[in-house]
Amino acid sequence: MKKVITYGTFDLLHYGHVNLLQRAKALGDYLVVALSTDEFNWNQKQKKCYFSYEERKRLLEAIRYVDLVIPEESWEQKASDVQEYHIDTFVMGNDWEGKFDFLKEYCDVVYLPRTPEISTTQIKKDLKK
Numbered sequence: 001m002k003k004v005i006t007y008g009t010f011d012l013l014h015y016g017h018v019n020l021l022q023r024a025k026a027l028g029d030y031l032v033v034a035l036s037t038d039e040f041n042w043n044q045k046q047k048k049c050y051f052s053y054e055e056r057k058r059l060l061e062a063i064r065y066v067d068l069v070i071p072e073e074s075w076e077q078k079a080s081d082v083q084e085y086h087i088d089t090f091v092m093g094n095d096w097e098g099k100f101d102f103l104k105e106y107c108d109v110v111y112l113p114r115t116p117e118i119s120t121t122q123i124k125k126d127l128k129k
């Protein structure tokens with residue numbers, strides 16, 4: 001069984017996220033999503049999520065491409081996650097291009113093109129108009 005992992009906040013879940021998850025799953029048979037906790041988002045990414053971790057987790061678990069959701073609590077957990085979950089491929093959108101190449105020691109590293117025009121930030125801006 002080929003296992004894939006990806007990381008993210010996935011707030012205000014949208015089709016850009018789903019496109020990423022669909023393509024990530026297509027690279028294997030089992031997709032793990034490491035979901036940024038509320039604390040990690042606020043302390044490390046200065047992101048205040050609209051939906052809580054539990055709500056974002058519930059949404060991700062409803063997506064057919066997602067097999068398991070685990071918490072992302074630190075920047076440093078990726079190498080241990082890849083080993084603990086026996087991951088074959090690490091996937092991120094290409095806004096992270098090159099940032100996680102150190103994981104090539106443990107697994108394949110794939111950066112996928114982002115879906116243009118959509119982002120959680122853009123949604124929030126549009127709703128404010």
Ligand code: C2G
Pocket residue numbers: 007008009010011016017020036045072075091092093094095096113114115116117118119120
């Ligand atoms: N994404 C995408 N297209 C978009 C928006 C997002 O492909 N229009 C991808 C991002 O590239 C990322 C994933 O969807 O791979 C999740 O996006 P975010 O929730 O914004 O993730 P981010 O805050 O970048 O967190 O340790 C890594 C971080 O947790 C990544």
